[in-house]
Amino acid sequence: MNDAAPRLAALAETLLGAPLPVRIRAWDGSEAGPLGGPTLVLNHRRALRRILWKPGELGLARAWVAGDLTVEGDLFDLLDRVGGLLWERDPAAPGQDAGSRGPAALLRDPAARAAVRSLVGLARPWPAPAPPPEEALRRGGARHTKGSDRQAISHHYDVGNAFYERVLGPSMVYSCAYWSPGGSLEDAQRDKLDLVCRKLALRPGDRLLDVGCGWGSMALHAAREYGVRVTGITLSREQAAYARKRVAEEGLADLVEIRVQDYRDVKDGPYDAISSIGMAEHVGAERYRTYAQSLYGLLRPGGRLLNHQIARRPEPDEEAYRIDEFIDAYVFPDGELSPVGTTVGELERAGFEVRDVEALREHYALTLRAWVARLEEHWEEAVRLTSPGRARVWQLYMAASALGFEHNRLGVNQVLAVRTGPRSGSGMPLRAREWPA
Structure with missing residues (x-):
């Protein structure tokens, strides 16, 4: 029956x-x-x-x-x-x-x-079914050590650059885009990178540290369009190899250096500006003060930080916050989200003056829907390049995240902060958001 x-x-x-x-x-x-x-x-x-x-x-x-x-x-x-x-x-x-x-x-x-x-x-529940093979990360020990962070980043990003090309498109930018009505994903990602450069007031000859540089898109844009010298760092060897290839192909090797390096190991400051786009979610709450202090110490007086980071809504009881089990097991091992107020507070405690916070929540929902559409359009290739389980992980993760942003369970914010110098001036425009063109 x-x-x-x-x-x-x-x-x-x-x-x-x-x-x-x-x-x-x-x-x-x-x-x-x-x-x-x-x-x-x-x-x-x-x-x-x-x-x-x-x-x-x-x-x-x-x-x-x-x-x-x-x-x-x-x-x-x-x-x-x-x-x-x-x-x-x-x-x-x-x-x-x-x-x-x-x-x-x-x-x-x-x-x-x-x-x-x-x-x-x-x-008929016996025996308990084993979790799907080869998708969840198996680990033990402390979180957010240099070794565990390297392992977590490798799990998420070292699944094949070709797979990410199918999902992200030619821009190879894996963070929230900045949309205009009628614009394409490529337009929106270019506009996001340019917005970051303008908020940082980049000028030819400036030194920019791009923390979590991914496949090199921000570094390339800043060097090509603004003439800055860029150091990009990532923990993913596949990302670094891909970014270096792009740098060589564009003839920008004299301006861009890509390193496989932890942010805690960067010692060659001072920099004029730092961009951190979609990286701070990997830092962890217990390490965030170290992260903020490290970036503060790498900037010259008057230098700027643009911190682009996903946020969650505050819990009534913050002690009750738990990392999402699915995200932790299958997507971002050890990833943690904080309310934007917590992020701003940590940056201020490190010594930064926070000058601007811009919420881009709706923009991330549009970005994720575009990525899901690309994944589904290239589904057979994505499965061939990784595995059926991995493709399904990304499909579910991105679709559910899009709804999280649409329903205000998640947010994403660009926080512009300055390491102020001995004088009171910050070098910021007197009128808010008159970013240099």
Whole structure:
């Protein structure tokens, strides 16, 4: 009897206390749920086992990465509907402990207990399914040492430059673009790089340190368009090799040096300016003061820092903040997000004067949607260049992140800070945001 999907739908609604937001199709071909939208397809009973063994985002993500769970229709629409259950549940009532909404409290309800027993019977959950192979990073020891950071960066970026070419396009910029109406991804990334250069007030002959230089796009733009001498640093050997090749091809080797180097090991200051674009998310909360102090010490008096960084919304209780399990296991090992206020405070404690903060939240949502479109357009190549699991990781990560920015769960900010000199002047324009053209 093919009735798995109706049974799943009824049990899910009992546990969620809400109507099922999407249609589901089970491994036996049965379907249930609302018509007219995307369908969540459980290709194997193992998908349900993964969710039962690891309830929440990580179990769902493992099922997705393994191909046990797929989507027919618009992935963004499905994630948006399901997100209301995963990320946007009503907060606890005043005086109510957050744990009272957890599994222990849920299972005090006889109907919920019966539903879980039925799910276990439907899933036949033994033994526990192993996580999808070769995708999650296995590690131990302290986080954010030089060695662990090098390993984490390699996991994320050393998956093949050709794969990133398919996703990012010719710009090879892996950070939020700066969009204008009707513009292309290439236009938006060029405009972002130029905005950073103008905020830093770069002039011919200046020394620029590009921290987390990626595939060299910022270094190339600054040298080509502004005549500055650039030192780009990255922990990814594949990125460095790719960036050096681009530098040589453009004939800019006299202006651009690319190093495989940790920011903590840079000792050849002072620099006139520092750009850090999409790198500080890897630093870690316990190392952020070191990061800020290191960059401050590398600038000359009057030098500028442009720190472009993803932010999360503040937690009511910051001690309760937990790193996202899926992101940590499959995407950015050891990556941590902080509220923008925390970032500004740490920069000020290091000695910087913060002069401007610009929020680009909507711009990142547009950027991520463009990357997902490129990935799906080049899907077969992306799978061939990496693996089916890796391609699915990036598809889910980028689509879910786009919705995170659209729903204001995530933000991204450019913080312009100055190492002020012995005099009161900062060298900034008197009118805010009159960045030099």
